[in-house]
Amino acid sequence: MKVKELCEELGWELAIGDGDREITGGIYCCDLLSLVMGRAPADSLWITVMGNVNTMAVATLADTACVVIAERMPLDAEALEGAKKGGITVLKTEQPVFEAALSAATTMKLN
Amino acid sequence: MSENSLHYHYVVPGDDFTRAGIASSAVKKTLKQLGIYPETVRKLSISLFEGEINMVIHADGGEIDVWIDDEKIVAELVDKGPGIENIELAMQEGWSTASEQVRGLGFGAGMGLPNMKKYSDELIIDSTVGVGTKVTLIVNIVK
Ligand SMILES: Nc1ncnc2c1ncn2[C@@H]1O[C@H](COP(=O)(O)OP(=O)(O)OP(=O)(O)O)[C@@H](O)[C@H]1O
Ligand SMILES: [Mg+2]
8 A cells, every 4th residue: 555545544644745655564663763773674654753853864764665753743844854855755643653553554454 | 895986975973963864865865876776775774874873973973985886885984982892782782872862862772783783794893992983884785
């Protein structure tokens, strides 16, 4: 499923990006950047509460399909700029991390 | 390195988290443009980013040189920071001296050096307390 299709299905907000990437690496949830770097699969849906510029650098370099900011945590201007530069799609949801992952998994029929 | 290798040089400013990752992102872009196998690009990107961030958060910045030839990518990260007292300890998963401020940004899991070990084909750390640290990363190019 494409990022934008999932976003639409779940009624999440598309903060930036075209959402054109296919999610084939499953779902990964974590906020500690070097753990994400080492363990998030490429092309995965990465869910975090950390919406800073370093999040976008990690998503770019670890090559995740997108970033989901849970709990409607803030996404600052530098982060948006970083996402733009890295060509990263960022989604926002008011759901907490677990609920967000569960609804994404259900929609993508991973469970 | 063969004579016709490509060479790139980056200066990494210290304590500027908004710019952290710029060198790694630039190298990633170059590797992609060269048509290098995506998993190789990813390995180098992850390793180099961890090294770049370490220079920013632990050593007040430094310099990065990257050479690319047909067979491998070599990255050399040099800083004049405090150095690493016990490299064996620093290499352990979860060991970190990161400050509270840096942890608040999502760093400090103590996974950077283990990631570099995992994703590079060769990792050489040369560090002297009070003088600085030189990290050499090599990732072989898969054809
Ligand atoms: N360039 C460096 N100069 C001085 N000390 C360093 C340098 N790189 C790493 N270290 C030391 O080694 C420790 C472990 O580094 P590592 O990258 O594994 O974890 P971290 O940077 O603390 O956290 P993380 O990488 O998970 O965000 C650091 O906490 C620091 O004490
Ligand atoms: Mg580190």
